Amino acid sequence: ECNNTCQCEGAGPPQLQKAREKELRSLVSNLPFEGLGKSKQPNRFFKPNAIKTNKYTPLFFIPMNLYEQFHRLANVYFVGLAILNFIPVVNAFQPEVALIPICVIMFLTALKDGWEDFRRYQSDKKLNNMPCLIYSRAAKHYIERRWKDVRVGDFVKVVCNETVPADLLLLHTSDPNNVCHIETSNLDGETNLKQRNALPGLCTSLNVKRFLTFSRNREKPDKEKTGAGIESLLLRGCTVRNTEHAIGFVVYAGHETKSMLNNNGPRYKRSKLERRLNVDVFFCVLLLFIMCLIGSLGHYLWLKNLSDVPSFLVSDSKGHLDSPSLSSFYMFFTMIILLQILIPISLYVSVELVKIGQIFFILTDVDLYDEETDSRVQCRSLNITEDLGQIEYIFSDKTGTLTENKMVFRRCSIMGKDYPHKENANHLALLEETESEENVIFSQSSLSSQASRFDEDSSPVDTHRHGSRHRSKMAVNLIAFLHHQETQVIPDEKLLQQISRSERSSSGISDPYMDFFLALAICNSVVVSMATTQRQRVSSPLHSQKTNNPLESLSVLAKRTGSFWKVFDSPKQNGSSTSAHKRSDDANGVQPRALDPMTLSARPAAASGDVCYEAESPDEAALVYAAKTYGFTLLARTPNSVTVRVPSGEELVFEVLDTLAFDSNRKRMSVLVRHPITGEYVLYTKGADYAIMELLGTPYAGDGQQKKIAADTQYHLDCYAKDGLRTLCITKKIVSSREYQSWLADRKKALAAIDGREELMMASAVQLETELTMLGATGIEDRLQESVPDTITALREAGIKVWVLTGDKPETALNIGYACRLLEEGDLVINMTSVVFQVTCVSILDCTLEEVRRYHEDPRNVDTTQKISLMIDGDTLAIALSPDLQDRFLELAKRCRSVLCCRVTPLQKSRVVKLVRDKLKVMTLAVGDGANDVNMIQVADVGIGISGQEGMQAVMASDFAITRFKHLKKLLLVHGHWCHTRLANMIIYFFYKNAAYVNLLFWYQFYCGFSGTAMIDYWLMIFFNLFFTSTPPIMFGIMDKDVSAEMLMGVPELYRTGQGSGEYNFRTFWISMLDAFYQSLVCFFVPYLAYQGSDVDIFTFGTPLNTSSLFIILLHLGIEIKSWTVVHWIIMLGSVALYFIVTLAYSAICVTCNPPSNPYWILQNQMADPMFYLICIISTVVALLPRIARDLSELKSTPSFKYCLPFVFLSSFLIQIHIQALCIRQFLYKGNTKTLYIHQTTHE
C-alpha cells in the first residue's frame, strides 16, 4: 500500500558501486507489515536492536576461551612443552604434571575473562530490557516494549530524559519549532545541549497515521532532494532533554548504530618496559637453548664413556638401547621440559596483576581527587602505568590545560576605542584572593544538585559503553558550569554612558556600539535554557533555589553555606567583606548594577536570574554574559530565531537565516539574521584576528576611518594578547537582498549534496564572509590553573622538557609562557614566528643552531643549565617540519629548555609529537583537554586528558584522565616513579628467581649423567613457582616504596632514574642473571659438598636445596624491599609458612599418590636432622653475601667510608676463597689417604 523507502548514506568510497550498494539502505516502514510472519518483514535483513557484546556462550565458553588464549604466543609455547612431555622418549616428568602450571595459568585467565564476559552479558541484558515506546498499528498508539524489540523501520517515541534506543531519524518533536535537544554525554561526554531538527517538511502533526499516507521518502513529492544530515539524526545513547517527546524512524539498530560501531573496546598499548621485557625473554630462550645444548652434549659424552651397558642404564622394552647421539638428541627436548621455567611462565600474568594493583593505588590517591568536580583520576589504558615514570618530553595544550578555561570577559575595544574595564580587573583580583573558599562552597552546592541529577537519571546508560564504569559519573561532572563570579562583569562606566548616548541618538538600531553587543549576543551557539525546566543544571547555585524574595533565598543560601559566612567573619577576611556582600547580593540573582540605574530599571532582576546559558565553548558564554551586563540579554534561541532584550527593554526577535558554524580552518563563525526593525540581512562574524583582518572591506563611506578603526583595533588586540588575554574580532556585514538570494541558492545546493558536502558548505561560508566591517574586539581572560608554575618547575627539575602547543597568538602564548614559568626572565628566547619562506627558515635555523652550539661549548656555560627557549608559530613550524629541515629543527629544539608553539593546528600538534617521539627516541607525554588535542594525545606514548570544560573527546582518547594540570606532578613524579621502579624491579626479580631455581636443576645434571633427573619432587617444584614464591614479587611490584612520596615530590631530580632505559636495562638484567647463577651455584654446591660420599638419597638431598633456595629467593627479595609494612611481613612470612605446611602435609599424606616420585616423610626426616638447618643457614648466607655487600657499600656514611667498603669486601672475599681452596685441598687430600687399598694397613 505504500513503499516508504529511506536511503541512508553510510561512509565509504562512493566510487565502489558494490560497496555503495551495501552502504545505502532502503528502509520501509514496518507498520504495513505488522503481524505478518517473519519472512514477510521488509526489514528482516537488518540487525535487530538487541545487542550482544559478550564474547562467549556458557556452552562453548571453554573451547572459545581456549582458542582466544592460544593467540598468546607464550601459552602456545608452554602447551607445546606440555605436549612434548607426552612423548615417551623425551618426557621429563609424568606427562600430567607438566600440564599443571599452564592449566593453572590458563584457568586463572579464563576465570578473569569469564567474569568480565558475564558482566558484559549482564549489562547487555539490562540494556536490552530497557523500556521504550513503539508505535503499534493495531493498538493505534505507542505501546511500551523493550529495547530489544526495536527493529529497523519502527517508529519510536522518546520522552524527555529518556535515552534513545537506536539511531533515529527525527520526524517530529513536541517542540513547536520541531527541534529536539539532546545531551550526548553518554557518547562523547559533552553535556551541553545540542539541537536536532526534525526532518523538514515531513510532518507537522502528532498523527502517525498521516505519515503513512504521506510519501515519507527523502524524495519529496516534488522530487526535490532533502538532505537528512546528522542534524536530524538521534544517535543511540543520547538523552533527550528539554523536549517533551520526540518521534523518530529507526534507521540503524543494535550493532549497526553509530555508538556501537565506535565502541572499539579498551585501548591496548604496549609499554616501553614490556618491549624490553620481550627482548629479555628472548635472551632467556637463548640461554635455555645453550643450557639444553650443554645437557644434550653432556649426555652424549657420558654415554660415550660407558664402555659397557651398566645395570643403571635402562633400555627400551625390547632391550634395545638407543645410540648415544640419538638419545642425546632426545635429551635436548627433555632438558627443555625440565628447564622450561627459565622462561617465566607466570611473568605475564604477574605483570598484569601488578598493573591492576598499581592502578588501584593511582585511582585511590586522594591527592589526585578533585573536590570541585568530585572526580578521581581515571586510568583508561591499563598497561602503561610504568611509562609514567619514564617521560622525557611533555607536550601540553594551553587552554584548559594550563589555564582554567573559565573565560572571563575582561575588556573590549569598540570602533577603535579601548574600554579597559578597570573595576572589573580589580574585582577579579579580589575574587582570586578568596577563591579557594568559594570553590568549596560552589562545589558543595553543585555537588548536591549533581547528586540529585544522578539519581534522576540512574538509567543504565553507564553500562552502555563497556569497560568504563566511571562514565556516567564523569559525564555528570562535566557540566560546563559557570560560577557567578566568573560570569559577572562590572561594566565600564564610560562604555555605559556611550551606550545610553547612542541609544538615545539612534534609537538603538544601526549604531556600531549596539551592533557590537548584538553581535556578542547573537553570533554564537549558546542555548538558553530556563532554569525551571526539568533538567537541573549545575551552572550556578542560584538557579537551584529560585524565590522571588531575595531575603528568603539569602537565608537559604546562608544556611546551606554556613561556612561561607565563617570565612567573612574571620578577622583576616575583613578587608574583603564589602566584596563579599556584593557577591552575596549577586548570589540572589540581583546583579550589582546599582552603579547604573538605567540598566537596572531596564531589566527586572528576577527575570534576568531565570536565564541560564549552555555554551559549547566557555568563550561564547563569557561573551553572552558580557552582553547581558550591558543590557543585551539573550533570551531565547531556536533554529530560526534569536530573541534579545535590548537595554530599552524591548525584546527583538531576529530571524536566523543561517549559521555558519565555527571550524578550525576558517577560524570564525557567522550568523546571518534579518533585523526585525530595519529588515536588513545582517551577517555577524566573530573570529580570530588574523582570520578576520584580511576579510575587512570598506563599506563605511570609503574614507580612512574604517582603516583607522581596523588599525586601532589591531593595536588593542596586540595589547590584549600581551596581557595574556584571548582575543576575538567582532564584525558585521549588511547583505543585500539580491546577494542573499544568490548565495542561498548555492547554500541549498551545498546542503543537499551528498558527496563532498563538507567542502561545499565551507566554500559557501567563505563566499559570504567577505567585505566585513570591523566593530571591535574583545579580550577574554583565561586564568592559569592553580600551581601550574610549581608543577612546570618541578617537571623541569625532574629532567622533563615541557613544550606548549597552542592555537593562540604568539603574544598571548609568550605571556602565558612567562606566567607559568615555562619561560623565565633572562632566558634567551629564540623567536621563529612569521617566517614565510623556507630559505629564511633555513638560515634562521642554521644561525641559531650555531649560536646555541657556541653557547654550549663555551666553558663558562658548562655548569649552567640550558636557558634557551624556542618560540615558533604554525606557519614556520610547517616549514621546519619538512623532511629536509626537521633534523635541524629537532637539533635546535633538543637544546632548548622549553619550546612554545603557537597558532598550531591539531594536526601539527600531533606531527610535532610524532616527530620528537620517533626521531629523538624519547618517551613523550601529551596532555590536553579539548578535541583539538586528540590527535596529539593519541600519538604520544602516554596521552593524558584533562576533563575540563571542553567535553570529553580528549579524555576518551587518553590513557589517563586527570582534572587539574597540577595532578600531573604527583602522577608522574610519585606514581610514575613508583610504578616504574616497582615493575622494573619486579620483572628483574622474576627473571632472577626463575633462573636461580632452574639452575639448581641444571647443576644437578652434571651428577646424574645429564639424564634430566630432578632432585625435587615435581609437585613441589611446581608449587614452588606457583604458590610459594609467586605472591611476594607481586606484592613487591604493587606496594614497594623505594623513596617516600614526600621525598619524590620534594626532590624531583629523583625522577631522572626512570628516564632513558630506566631501572630495567641491559645491565641490571644481566647483573641479576649473574647473581642468579652465583646463588644457584652456592645453593647447589654447599649441600653437595656437605653430602658428598654419604648415603643421602635423591629427595633427601633435594630438600635442603629446595628449602635454602626458598630462603635465598625470599631473602633476596627482602633485601630489595625498601620499606616493610604489615602486608609485606604477612606475605613474606606467609610464603615461608605455606612452604613448610604444604610440603609437610604433602610428604605426610602422599605415600603412593605420585608414582614414581615419592617424597614420603622426607621433609619430616630432614627437619629432625640438625645438619639440614646448618646447611640451609650457610648456603643462604653465602648466597646472599654479594647482595649484602652491595647494600653495605651504599651504607649511609661518609664518602670515604662508603668507598672503602667494596675493597674490604673484595679483600675478604679473596681471603675467603683462598682459605676455602686450601681447606678443600686438604680435605681432598685427607679423603685420599682414607681410601685403603688392600694390603695396606693404616692405623687411624
Place this chain on the structure above:
Amino acid sequence: MNMRFYRTTMKEEGNSANRPSNTAFTQQRLPAWQPMLSAGVVIPGFLLIGLAFIGIGVGLLITSRSIQVLELDYTGTETSSPCYQCTMSNQSNCVCKLSFSIGTLFKGPVFFYYGLTNYFQNQRKYGVSKDFNQLIGDVSYFKSPSSDCQPYQRVNGKPIVPCGAIANSMFNDTFKLYQIINGKEELVPFDGKGIAWWTDYNIKYRNPDYTPLKNAFNDTEKPVFWTKPAYELDTSDASNNGFINQDFLVWMRRAALPNFRKLYRRITEGNYKDGLPAGNYSLEISYNYPVISFEGTKKVTFSNVSWMGGQNEFLGIAYLVIGSMCVVMSVVMLIVYAKFRFPEED
C-alpha cells in the same frame, strides 16, 4: 585550616561520592619499617654472626674429627688385590678375603657401609623403573606390573615381581667380618635390623597378606639378575623377607650422587658393642656385583656416627671461614669507621 573544615563538613553531607577513602592503605601510607643499614647496626651484627658461625664451625669440626672412618676398596682392578681373580671371569660365588688391622679401638656403635662409585642410581629412566603398587603389596599389580618397569616388566611372558630396573640391579655382594684372635677367625656379629628408614619398612613397602609369602608370587618371575626370588631374601626371618627386606629397602632408596655408600650392617652386639677393638681383621666378601664395566669401584666403609651423621669437614670449615670473614670484616669496618667518621663528627 579552613579547607580542612569544609572538607569534613562535606564528608558529613556525603556529597563527594567519588572521593577515595583516605586510609593508610589506599594512600600507601601504612607504617613501614625501613631497614637502614648503619655502621652502628652492621658492625656489631657482623661480629655477632661471625662469632656464632665460628662457634658452630668449631663444633662441627671437632665432631667431624672425632668420627673414625675406615674405607677399604675391594674392586679388584689391581692384580695385587685379593679380589682380582673374581673380576676375571664370570665365575659365580666368587669369594675373596680382605685383611686389615685396626690400631686403636674403633668406638662403637660401628656402622658398616658398602660403597659404589660412578654408579648412577639417579639416572632418570632408572629411577622411574619401579612399581609402587607392587611394592606396597597390592597383588593385582603382581599380574600386570606398571609399564614404567620396562624392560624389566615381564620375562618369558611372566610378570616380574618386584619389577623394574632398580629392584633388578640390587646390590648382591655379601660380607662377613672376622676378627683374627690368636690366628683364629672369630665372626663379628652384624646387626641388620633397622638399617632402612622406619617409614619405608612400615608404610611405603608391604608384603602381600599371604602365608606363606611364596603363594603370592605364583606365576611371577624373579628379577633377571636375582639369584633367588623376593620371598627367599631372608628365609630365616619373616619380618625381613620379601619387600620389607632391609637390604632391599636400602637399595630401593636411590642415592642422590653417583659416588655413594649405603648402610649394610651395624656392629652393636656381643663383644663388639663398644666398638671394634684393636687387632687384625679379615673381611670375607662374596663378590657378585659387576662394576668394572662402567669403571666403577666398590668399597666398604667402617664408620661411627655422631649427631651430624658421617664424617664431613666441609661444613665445619665453611662455617669457620664465613664466621671469621664476618669478624674480620667487622673489625676492618670498625677501623675504617673510627678513622673516617669520628674526626668528622668532632
